[in-house]
Amino acid sequence: MxxxxxxxxxxxxxxxxxxxxxxxxxxxxxxxxxxxxxxxxxxxxxxxxxxxxxxxxxxxxxxxxxxxxxxxxxxxNFSVYPGSATWAAAETGLELISHLIIPQEDIATIYNLTIAYLEYLKKVKSNAILIFWRFLNRITILSGIGNPLSNCCICNNALSLPSAYLKSKGGFVCENCLPEIYPNDTLLILSPPARKILLLLPEIGNHLEEITLDRAVVNEINTAFALYWQTHHKQTLHLKGLSVLTQFYNA
Ligand SMILES: [Zn+2]
Known part of the structure; x- marks a missing residue:
C-alpha cells in the first residue's frame, strides 16, 4: 500500500x-x-x-x-546555511537522530524538535556547535536518561555551575562538591569556558556571538556528553559529524 x-x-x-x-x-x-x-x-x-x-x-x-x-x-529546504560549520551542525543533528530508537509516542516530539533545530540553524552564522549541544542535551533528556545538567551527581542539589564530570558517578559535579573530591582519573575538571557554556546552554542562543571556542573546550564538552550517554544508555555514541564539526575550531 x-x-x-x-x-x-x-x-x-x-x-x-x-x-x-x-x-x-x-x-x-x-x-x-x-x-x-x-x-x-x-x-x-x-x-x-x-x-x-x-x-x-x-x-x-x-x-x-x-x-x-x-x-x-x-x-x-534545510540544505542551505550561512557557513559550512553550521551545515555540519545540521548534519550531525540528523546523524544523532539516526542513532535513536524512538518509541512511537515520542516520534512527533522529536520530529518537531528536529525541524525547530534545522530552522534555527538557518540564521546561525557562528558557533553552531553551541546549538548542536543544546539539541544534544534535549535529545538526551527525551531519550529517557534524564537531564545531565539538572543536578549535581554528588549532593543532588540543582546544578548551579557544572564544574567537573565524574565518570565513576556518571554525572556533573557542582562547584561546592568539587573541592571535596580527591582528584582521580575518573574526574574531568572542566575549564572555566566549558563551565560557562554548560551553565548557559538552555539559553545559549542569546550568547552565540560573545563566546569564543577553541578545540580543547569543544573536546571537553563533547567528551562529557559522550560519557553521560555511554554510562546511562550503556552504548557508545559515536557521531562522525561531530569530529568534522570539531575540526572547525582551532587547536
Ligand atoms: Zn554538589
Missing amino acids: KTKLQAILIKQSQYSESSLILQFFSLQQGTISVIAKGIRKKSEKQQLLPLCEYELLAYEPKEQGLWLFSEANIIR
Whole structure:
C-alpha cells in the first residue's frame, strides 16, 4: 500500500549504479530506509537533497525491510546555511537522530524538535556547535536518561555551575562538591569556558556571538556528553559529524 509520509532526508547512499538507499526520519514512522530504484538515472531536478523535509510517497514493506520509493515533493529546504560549520551542525543533528530508537509516542516530539533545530540553524552564522549541544542535551533528556545538567551527581542539589564530570558517578559535579573530591582519573575538571557554556546552554542562543571556542573546550564538552550517554544508555555514541564539526575550531 502506498503511504504518504512527512519526512526529513537524513542521508542517501549508493545501492547500485542506478539506485539509492534513502534514510528518512518521518513524522509518522520514525526512521525508515527507502530504496529508490532508478533514481540516479533521473534528471537533476528529481534528485533529493539531504536535510530537506519532503512529502514522501512510498510503499510500506510487508515485513521488516526497505520501503519502496514512489515520489517526494519538497516541503522545507534545510540544505542551505550561512557557513559550512553550521551545515555540519545540521548534519550531525540528523546523524544523532539516526542513532535513536524512538518509541512511537515520542516520534512527533522529536520530529518537531528536529525541524525547530534545522530552522534555527538557518540564521546561525557562528558557533553552531553551541546549538548542536543544546539539541544534544534535549535529545538526551527525551531519550529517557534524564537531564545531565539538572543536578549535581554528588549532593543532588540543582546544578548551579557544572564544574567537573565524574565518570565513576556518571554525572556533573557542582562547584561546592568539587573541592571535596580527591582528584582521580575518573574526574574531568572542566575549564572555566566549558563551565560557562554548560551553565548557559538552555539559553545559549542569546550568547552565540560573545563566546569564543577553541578545540580543547569543544573536546571537553563533547567528551562529557559522550560519557553521560555511554554510562546511562550503556552504548557508545559515536557521531562522525561531530569530529568534522570539531575540526572547525582551532587547536
Ligand atoms: Zn554538589
